[in-house]
Amino acid sequence: MNLEQLVLLIDQGEQATLQDTVASYRPIDLAESMEKLDQERQLMFVTLLTPTSAAEVIEQLMPLHQYSILHRLSAKKAAAILREISGDVVADMMLAIHRHQAVNMLKLLPDEYRTKVEMLMTFPEDTAGSLATVDYISARGKWTAEQTLKHIRKVGRTAKFTSYIYVIDAMGVLLGVVSLKNIIITQPSTQLEQIIAPAVSVSAWMEQEETAELLSRYDFVAVPVVDKQLRLIGVVTVDDVIDVMREEATEDIHKLGGSEPLENSYFQTSTFQLYRKRIVWLLILFVAEAYTGNVMRHYETTLSEVIALSFFIPLLIGTGGNTGTQTVATLVRALAMGEVQFKDIFKVVRKELTTGLLTGLSIAIIAFARAWMLGVEYNVGLVVGITALAIVIWASLVAAVLPLLLHKLKADPAVISGPFITTLVDGTGLVIYFTVARLLLQL
Amino acid sequence: MNLEQLVLLIDQGEQATLQDTVASYRPIDLAESMEKLDQERQLMFVTLLTPTSAAEVIEQLMPLHQYSILHRLSAKKAAAILREISGDVVADMMLAIHRHQAVNMLKLLPDEYRTKVEMLMTFPEDTAGSLATVDYISARGKWTAEQTLKHIRKVGRTAKFTSYIYVIDAMGVLLGVVSLKNIIITQPSTQLEQIIAPAVSVSAWMEQEETAELLSRYDFVAVPVVDKQLRLIGVVTVDDVIDVMREEATEDIHKLGGSEPLENSYFQTSTFQLYRKRIVWLLILFVAEAYTGNVMRHYETTLSEVIALSFFIPLLIGTGGNTGTQTVATLVRALAMGEVQFKDIFKVVRKELTTGLLTGLSIAIIAFARAWMLGVEYNVGLVVGITALAIVIWASLVAAVLPLLLHKLKADPAVISGPFITTLVDGTGLVIYFTVARLLLQL
Incomplete structure (x- = not known):
């Protein structure tokens, strides 16, 4: 609903006109318009609506906002509206506010209904109850x-x-x-x-x-x-179930992106909260990745002898990370959808290794060609090609096994994020690279 | 339902007993058991059921499987069952089979109902119709x-x-x-x-x-x-809508993982299909990442003068990739959920830059400490710390802008996957690193 129109209707204060106009809008649309009004008008608006409509609109708000409106209404009006709000919404609101506020508000409900709502309040968050x-x-x-x-x-x-x-x-x-x-x-x-x-x-x-x-x-x-x-x-x-499914998908996407999932929507999350959700995994991954420094230093002489080897480091470990991220995304989702279970682990590994062999061979050919284009020695090109194949297969294997293992251990497989697998494959990929180099270049 | 029990019921062939037993199971559970039977028993099973139950079970199968059962039944039996199957399911089946098979099957339906189904068949896939x-x-x-x-x-x-x-x-x-x-x-x-x-x-x-x-x-x-x-x-x-929402979330997760989305479930996708879905993006990213080789070669002399700089390459570009992946995951999901729109771009950029500043500073301190632990010169440590800060901020900016831009251009923002942003940040991150190194180390 147009905001100006709504303000006009409220300021005129004609109950019948307002109720008539409002009837052709859906509660969520009305709630979104209402949230833009000042406090006084919000209260006026709710008072002018029938208790049923008011309840439908209030149901769409966040629990604390629901309470802030209801407790400023007359007890009689609040009771009439509260009785029309879904029991699960009332229970959520009661759990969000202070205990003695909840006790006072619950008194407004008829005894039998209050008992039912109080029972709903006893079930832990994220349960069917x-x-x-x-x-x-x-x-x-x-x-x-x-x-x-x-x-x-x-x-x-x-x-x-x-x-x-x-x-x-x-x-x-x-x-x-x-x-x-x-x-x-x-x-x-x-x-x-x-x-x-x-x-x-x-x-x-x-x-x-x-x-x-x-x-x-x-x-x-x-x-x-x-x-x-x-x-x-x-x-x-089913409407509550849809909300749950959306939340769960959001959580998995955030986790797969290597971040703790946000609890609220993007703009409802403060910058500091965003920082806290991200820095945890960034630091863990940084410390884990720091190990690549030791690997590099360990192979310092190899590197200084053939500096051209360094040209391909970002490319090779990047490709390993990309392969791992693809596989992890597919498998974490398949686990969440119940398409794959731990008992399928050998089938999964076989499938991923075969796919890895195919993609690895394709990449190896291009990698060799790329080395040739950069004008490095033939042998270095061979090292790069062979390493590309080995890293892709290795990344496929790790990315196939870890999510299934975590699922088996009742942990959330989405913890194996893209960044996680990339970090894991970076260090081990370097070891593969330098080992192949030393063997083939006789360093 | 227990498979042996089902086989026994079918082989006994007592309609009443079978129908009674089956009544306490849900259609999807029956369909999954039935799929494990041989063709003959599948047909027997469907024949023994009431048309309503048979229709409910058949609805759960894939379109071609539905047809393979229906067309081997007597015309009378098939007609009775077909009439009980949901119109949208019938339409999907007709579109999956050969045109003249569909014409023959549609003849089994009463005229008025057939007209409705034929109309449903005219709407393009993935539309409400x-x-x-x-x-x-x-x-x-x-x-x-x-x-x-x-x-x-x-x-x-x-x-x-x-x-x-x-x-x-x-x-x-x-x-x-x-x-x-x-x-x-x-x-x-x-x-x-x-x-x-x-x-x-x-x-x-x-x-x-x-x-x-x-x-x-x-x-x-x-x-x-x-x-x-x-x-x-x-x-x-709503049940169809839930399926759509699950499919869309799966697609987004696959895309964010840097792969073309799979059309079928994991085990229904052949290894070669899996290869094809993945190799496209792997190759694109490989070619894009190959550019890092040029960057490295360009700074070859810098590198050979201070070989210790190479120790931190995987760490620094890895951190940039991780930051970018986190941000992209959050924003792609927020766009899909309608929480963020293109008009919010300045708000988003400000939020991400501030968060990037906070995470960047945290990482920079740890990076400096890490360099000190590896025993490199103080100045190199300073270069590593400053680069870490710069790369994190840069990755935040790119990852904030690109998904919104793609959304504005009516492209799917999920194309900006973790691997995509990692690849983008890898090359540019190297340029930042070597520029900072040259300035501070006066190379």
Whole structure:
């Protein structure tokens, strides 16, 4: 929405006009416009909206911003809006603010709903439980389709997720699931237990990444979350799963780039945070790479005898690094997507060695030609060609084995970044180069 | 499902037992087990299933495999199953097989449904139209909730997507959308046009990546697809969007690793394909990096006078590459997520230069210490430290500007891979190094 238009609507203060205009915009678009307003107008805007719309807009904000608006509203208004906000969003907000602020705000919720939200707050971050929302509809197996529809008419207005109805027993244990469509299609007198399907559920303590994988594998729009007694405690919906998948992909890309992943978006990350995320790995890699100095010094006499050897150092170790980076990127992603597992290690190594042999031979020919073009001795050209082949194969092997090994050790394979493999291959590549040189040039 | 158990069930050939057992498994799990069976048993298995279950299992296979099963079934059986397969999956299969095979297979579909599928087949790959399914339910604005529910009872059994009902006019133009829940909650006599919400729709020619972004931004479970006359032609559902998002992230990771993206999963890609995807960029980068040989030769006398300078070459250019790779990874992802745009270029450059200054200073101190440890002259240590600072800042600048520039030029910023930026920074880094050395050491 146009910012000027929004300011005008707020300043006029006509509730009906504003609500009418706002109806044709999506909550996220309204939230983004609202964030550009001054505090007073933000408060005015929220007050003029219906509680439902206000809740939808507030849901799109960051937790602290959500709280800063809600706590400045009248208790009655805040309570009306809070009740309409998704349970998982409320739980996240409560966890982001100070404990006594949370206690005060939670008092605004009806008892039963508050209990559910408080339970969601107990699950560790990055688990299915922490993603789950409580705005679903549950029913009993003995209920008929007609009874269930009546129930939906009663409680459905506040429920966010209604595509599936979850059937539970008296203890709250999840028995199965029925789609809303099937409840409509069946005879009104059919009992739910006759049309129930077995539900795939996840434990509240399952990692969010694994939950996302499961939902994506089965093409679900939601998956029920159960506690240790298999009681239904919430539902993880696909929109949250998409956010998780985007976050995970971002993390892997940052890690593969050799940096600690950023927790916020680029511009929300301060320069100092950016520095801290990067300097850790830069220093580790610097110290590791510093070892190349020892290698070079060790071969100082070889180098001073044939100074032309130095011409090819950046080229040869660069090519090793490039090969390693390619392989690592492919394998880290394949591991993340579940395409490759540790038990495939021999298949992977064979595939990468064969590919490395092919690319290495291609590169070796060009490397020899390049040496010839630079006008160095024939023998030095041979050393460069052979080293190119050896380094490419070596880089392929290291880059094939390390990510699989890390995955096996339950570490994140994305730690084996491009810069990491480059650093590793640089030092060892130099040793290969000088060894080949000494052998062939009889130094 | 356990493979032996499945073989046993198929060989016994008791339809009821098999259908009962299969009911507690998900289609993708069944499909994966089925793929391990011999051809005859695969056919037997599909024949023993209900058409609905068979369709769900077949949907999970690759298009050519789908066809190889369907065309060996009796026409009647094939027709029954084909009708139950999602329209978008049928369209993809038809596009994968030979034209006259497709014509024969399409004949098995009822006329009206065939027309819809044939239309889906006209949209280019990677567009919203090619992702769209036709198994949704549409209604008219004048219909009451009661009439609509009656309609759903009639056509709902074959519809895959029923969470939202799409309201169209007599020409098929999309007027808006009503959730199934709201149809149930409202008075039976309410006309849909009274409870309709404006629908966000996408053009059939919108790129699938953009469609995925839109659906993710608005937390939708589906988005309607319209043609140029704004007529509803299908619906893109969130499960397809998740697949698109995974593919796009994989592509970006492969590109950032300096390789052409693989089109299939790791083990589905042959060694030769892997070679072809990688050798292109390896050769380009090799030729680009070969330029470092000229730089080195140019400074041959400097090098031979102070051979200790060569000790730090891998370290210094390695650090430049690492810095560049970190920055590029962050920015390419931020561009893909829409967090950063070209108009932010000055903000980005300022942020990266400041961060580069901080990391550069940290690295410079360690580099100076490292030179001292290697026992080289004080002046050489100073050259190494100053060069480290300069290279880090230079790498930050290049890595900040290039991805934004490519994005502006409508090219894919992920082409600026880690290896690309490393190669670029290697050659220029050497020039910086030798220039600093000549100035400070008066060579």
